Every structure is written in C-alpha cells, then in structure tokens.
Amino acid sequence: MRRCAEASWNMPTEGHANAVALRVCGLSKRYWVRDKGLWRRSALNAACDVSFDIPAGRTLGLVGSSGSGKSTVARCVTRLERPDAGEIWLGETDIARLKAAEIRPFRSAIQMIFQDPVTSMNPRMSAAEVIEEPLLIQGRGTREDRRANCAELMEKVQLSAGWLDRRITEFSGGQRQRIAIARALTLRPKVLVLDEALSGLDISTQAEVAELLQELQAAYSLTYLFISHDLPLVARMADWIAVMSAGKIVEQGPVREIISNPKHPETQKLVGAAAHFGAALAKAQGASA
Amino acid sequence: MSRALAEISGLSVHYTPTGGKPVLALDNVSLSISQGEVVGILGESGSGKSTLAAAIMRLLPARTEVTGCIFFEDRDLMSMSERELCAIRGRRISLIAQDPAIALNPVIRVGTQISEVMRAHLNISRNERKQNVQELLCEVGFDDPDRIARAYPHQLSGGQRQRVVIAQAITCQPSLVIADESTSKLDPSLQIQILEVMSRIRRRHGTAMLWISHDPATLAGFADRIVVMHQGRIVELGETNQILHRPQHAYTQKLVGLARELSLDAPMRRGQLEYAN
Numbered sequence: 001m002r003r004c005a006e007a008s009w010n011m012p013t014e015g016h017a018n019a020v021a022l023r024v025c026g027l028s029k030r031y032w033v034r035d036k037g038l039w040r041r042s043a044l045n046a047a048c049d050v051s052f053d054i055p056a057g058r059t060l061g062l063v064g065s066s067g068s069g070k071s072t073v074a075r076c077v078t079r080l081e082r083p084d085a086g087e088i089w090l091g092e093t094d095i096a097r098l099k100a101a102e103i104r105p106f107r108s109a110i111q112m113i114f115q116d117p118v119t120s121m122n123p124r125m126s127a128a129e130v131i132e133e134p135l136l137i138q139g140r141g142t143r144e145d146r147r148a149n150c151a152e153l154m155e156k157v158q159l160s161a162g163w164l165d166r167r168i169t170e171f172s173g174g175q176r177q178r179i180a181i182a183r184a185l186t187l188r189p190k191v192l193v194l195d196e197a198l199s200g201l202d203i204s205t206q207a208e209v210a211e212l213l214q215e216l217q218a219a220y221s222l223t224y225l226f227i228s229h230d231l232p233l234v235a236r237m238a239d240w241i242a243v244m245s246a247g248k249i250v251e252q253g254p255v256r257e258i259i260s261n262p263k264h265p266e267t268q269k270l271v272g273a274a275a276h277f278g279a280a281l282a283k284a285q286g287a288s289a
Numbered sequence: 290m291s292r293a294l295a296e297i298s299g300l301s302v303h304y305t306p307t308g309g310k311p312v313l314a315l316d317n318v319s320l321s322i323s324q325g326e327v328v329g330i331l332g333e334s335g336s337g338k339s340t341l342a343a344a345i346m347r348l349l350p351a352r353t354e355v356t357g358c359i360f361f362e363d364r365d366l367m368s369m370s371e372r373e374l375c376a377i378r379g380r381r382i383s384l385i386a387q388d389p390a391i392a393l394n395p396v397i398r399v400g401t402q403i404s405e406v407m408r409a410h411l412n413i414s415r416n417e418r419k420q421n422v423q424e425l426l427c428e429v430g431f432d433d434p435d436r437i438a439r440a441y442p443h444q445l446s447g448g449q450r451q452r453v454v455i456a457q458a459i460t461c462q463p464s465l466v467i468a469d470e471s472t473s474k475l476d477p478s479l480q481i482q483i484l485e486v487m488s489r490i491r492r493r494h495g496t497a498m499l500w501i502s503h504d505p506a507t508l509a510g511f512a513d514r515i516v517v518m519h520q521g522r523i524v525e526l527g528e529t530n531q532i533l534h535r536p537q538h539a540y541t542q543k544l545v546g547l548a549r550e551l552s553l554d555a556p557m558r559r560g561q562l563e564y565a566n
Contacts, residue, residue, distance in 0.1 A: 063477045066446065066447055066448075067446060111531070171335060174500050203504060203548060204333060205334075206551075229477070230476075232553045259553060263462070270477070273476075273477035273481055274476040274552075276481055277477065277481075277507065278553050280511075281506045281548060282552075283509070285530075286534045
C-alpha cells in the first residue's frame with residue numbers, strides 16, 4: 001500500500017501494518033456552478049486535498065457546518081461521484097480511478113447510509129425487497145438464501161423478521177433507518193459511510209440507533225466514517241475527529257483534543273455552538289457550570 | 290374570557306384514513322398562550338405536536354374529525370369560514386415550517402415572495418412594500434438586503450432561507466408565530482443565530498410564539514414555559530426551568546436525560562475526557 005505524505009498526521013493504527021481499512025489521499029472534487037448568470041460558470045472546490053486514514057474497526061468523525069464539503073467526501077469515497085484527483089484505498093485497492101463496471105465488486109466492501117430514510121428507499125417496496133436489492137444487483141444467492149439473509153438482518157437491527165413483507169411506508173423513521181442499516185449490511189461490508197444518518201431522528205430514537213451502530217461495530221469489526229454537523233453526537237460515536245471547512249480538513253485529532261483544545265477557528269466555532277446549548281440546558285437545570 | 294391570546298380547550302383530533310380505522314392524533318389537549326409568551330412544545334414524532342400546529346392554523350386535511358375549542362384573540366377559530374381564516378393566517382398567526390426549501394417557491398425571487406404576504410393582507414403601495422421588504426430582511430439579520438431580495442431560494446444557504454421564511458412570517462406583525470421544528474435541520478451555529486433573531490423580534494414586537502421542538506436544549510434558553518407531549522396527550526406543563534430541572538413525568542425525565550447525554554460535556558462528565566474551558 002502506498003504511504004501518504006501526511007501519514008503521521010493521521011489516526012494511529014496501533015502498530016498493525018495492514019490495519020488501515022480506508023485511506024484517502026489528496027482527494028479533490030470540483031463542481032461547476034452557475035452563479036453568474038445562465039452561461040457563466042465558476043468552479044466550486046467542494047473537496048480540496050482531503051486526506052485521512054481509518055484503522056479497521058474504528059470510527060472517524062467528520063464534522064463541519066453545512067456546505068463544508070462533508071457530503072462530497074462521502075459521495076467520492078463511496079464512488080457515487082468520481083473524484084477529480086486523489087486516491088481512495090479500500091484495503092489493497094485504489095478505487096478512485098476505477099470505471100463503473102470495475103467498481104461493482106468493491107461496492108460490497110463499502111456501503112453508505114443516507115440521512116433521509118424516507119427518500120432513500122423506494123416507497124413501493126417491502127422491507128424484504130429493500131434489504132435484498134444489493135444481493136440481486138450483485139447476482140448472489142438463491143431466492144431462499146436471500147430471504148433467510150433478510151430475516152437474519154432484520155433481527156440484527158432489532159426488528160421483527162415477521163415484518164419483512166410490510167411496505168416500507170408502514171415503518172416509522174427510526175425503523176426505516178434500521179432497515180437502511182440492514183440494507184447496508186447485506187453485502188457484509190468492511191466500511192460503512194454514515195452521512196448524517198442519525199440527524200433526522202428524534203433524540204430517543206437517535207440514542208437507540210447510535211447504540212445499535214456501536215453494537216454492530218463491535219460484533220463485526222466494522223469501520224465507520226461518521227459524518228455529521230452535530231459535534232456532541234460525533235464525539236460520542238468517534239475515536240478521532242476531522243473538521244472540514246470550505247472543502248478542506250482544517251484540523252484533526254483525538255476526540256478529547258478537539259473538544260478540549262480546539263485550535264482552528266472553525267473548530268472553535270463548532271465547539272462553541274455545541275457548548276452554547278449544553279450551557280443553556282445546564283443553566284435551566286440550575287446546575288450552573 | 291381571560292386575557293390569554295390563544296385558548297385551546299379540550300382539543301381532540303382523529304385522522305380518518307380511507308378504509309382504515311380512525312387514528313387519535315390529539316387527545317383532549319388544553320393550553321393557553323398569553324400575549325408575548327414563548328411556549329415550547331417538547332415531543333417526538335408521533336406526539337401530535339405538528340397536528341396541534343396545523344389545528345391552530347385550521348390546516349388539517351379534510352376527513353379529519355376535530356372536537357374542542359380554539360379561541361384566538363377572543364374569537365372562535367373553529368367556527369370561522371375559510372374567508373375569515375384567510376384574514377387571520379399569515380396576518381395574525383403565522384407558521385414557520387420545518388423545511389425552508391419546500392416553503393419557498395423556487396422560481397420566484399425571495400423579495401417578491403415576502404412582498405406577496407403584504408399584497409394579500411395590507412393595502413399599501415408597491416414602493417412601501419419594497420421598503421418593508423428591505424426592513425424585514427435587515428430585521429432577520431441580513432447586512433445586504435438588496436442582494437438577498439433579488440436572490441432565488443436556491444442561491445441562498447439553508448440558514449439564509451430559514452431567515453427569509455421568518456421575515457415572511459413576521460411581515461404583518463402577527464401576534465402569534467408558530468414554529469414547527471424550524472431549527473432542527475440546521476447546524477448548531479445557525480440554530481443559535483435563528484434563536485437570537487427570534488428573541489429580538491419578540492422583544493421588539495411582543496410576539497407570542499409556539500415553538501415546537503424535540504430537543505430540550507433548544508428550548509432551554511428560549512421558552513418561558515414548556516408543554517411536554519407524548520402520544521397525543523400533554524403529559525407535563527410548567528415553567529421551563531422547572532420542567533428541565535425537576536421533570537415529573539417519566540417521559541420528560543427520559544428526554545431531559547438524553548439531552549444531557551448528548552451535550553458536549555457529557556463525555557467529559559463520564560470521565561472520558563477532562564474539561565478545559
């Protein structure tokens with residue numbers, strides 16, 4: 001595997017030579033936007049020289065305010081978009097340059113969970129159809145195998161296997177996000193990219209799904225790229241935090257470092273905003289901090 | 290009648306889906322809102338908080354069974370005709386929806402969309418309207434109202450769009466603003482910005498607000514009173530500090546506990562990290 005120039009800046013891999021599940025080097029993506037009339041287009045650097053490592057079985061939290069380029073990174077890493085430059089090492093393969101047909105086998109290794117469980121699923125499908133679709137696309141398993149697999153996954157995400165034939169519209173937001181997790185796990189991936197996957201949920205549902213994700217991570221040594229604007233949530237889920245602003249990673253470090261000693265103004269802004277609500281709550285509760 | 294701005298008593302709402310059995314969305318809800326008061330509604334999805342907002346605006350879908358009374362400025366909203374309601378909606382009571390991307394028309398400049406509210410409700414000249422749009426945009430914290438007024442919704446960020454929707458909502462200086470999860474999709478620094486804008490509007494115009502949220506932390510520094518809703522019922526109601534400090538109902542205790550877990554110093558309190566402020 002190639003080494004990154006800034007490897008020392010990245011999350012420690014704890015001495016295992018081959019322990020990096022996902023390595024991103026110098027990832028850049030530029031969009032052309034029409035902001036000066038209909039015909040004149042200007043470049044927007046949505047991601048600019050983004051580099052990070054995620055050791056197997058660990059979680060990297062990617063935070064930043066809206067428009068900072070977090071989702072662009074998620075879409076490039078999962079190759080829903082083709083990056084303009086940079087490398088994406090998934091295990092031993094750089095998937096950044098692969099063509100659509102070449103990438104298909106590698107899709108089983110990296111899967112994504114989207115923010116909105118309503119729009120990320122076909123409302124006409126049943127839970128079973130949603131969960132087995134990745135297997136159909138990959139052309140794996142017999143009908144019975146797939147059915148058994150769906151039932152097993154439903155139990156894994158703590159839903160009843162008896163609900164498999166219900167329409168997706170009959171489930172609540174939290175249940176749908178569990179089904180999205182089941183769908184992402186169908187191909188037994190190594191890496192899960194979670195783009196604001198908990199942001200649309202109520203706080204009690206959020207807490208339950210967060211716990212489920214942590215249990216699944218421990219059980220299957222999954223590697224997470226956890227993306228959110230919610231710093232306290234990221235602090236809870238991640239081992240290491242990278243802060244994005246205007247397409248660049250401006251600061252990264254262990255959770256403790258980032259929260260207690262933010263250096264970059266953007267990080268300070270995020271920590272300040274999160275602390276504001278914590279302080280308001282503490283003040284209202286009379287437990288003056 | 291007392292001097293309450295809005296008085297809701299015994300409000301129940303049944304949704305009756307075609308072919309399905311009726312669903313009880315609100316169960317005997319009573320609540321009063323005083324002039325200039327900010328009432329926070331705390332509850333999760335399915336608690337009936339959005340149904341309550343829609344019921345006050347009389348925007349519930351057809352085939353909905355509503356019982357109970359809603360008095361607003363001493364008038365009975367339940368017995369009003371559609372025509373009378375149109376004079377109230379957007380003028381005396383306005384609604385800030387959750388998603389500003391859907392609330393705004395994508396092919397009309399935002400200045401025109403704010404101006405539309407005045408065209409519907411106030412009999413003032415085109416120039417006055419234009420002037421008012423500028424003032425409203427300043428009031429919600431824009432430094433360059435000219436540029437914003439000329440922009441289309443897609444040219445603005447989420448926080449900017451939400452402020453445009455707020456400007457629309459306060460155009461006619463309503464006495465009650467209902468905000469349904471208006472900040473929950475924004476990032477925290479934008480949330481703070483919106484809450485500051487709303488506090489300023491309240492100080493200036495004495496606008497009462499019904500602020501709906503699932504997050505106790507958002508309501509903490511903002512609401513005067515909190516109403517906790519669960520499965521269509523009000524389970525607890527009281528001063529903000531009292532609700533957050535000494536929640537009585539088990540459900541409130543759970544929500545407040547979770548909010549503390551999710552605040553930034555929680556990992557530090559658990560001893561995982563030391564707190565350097």
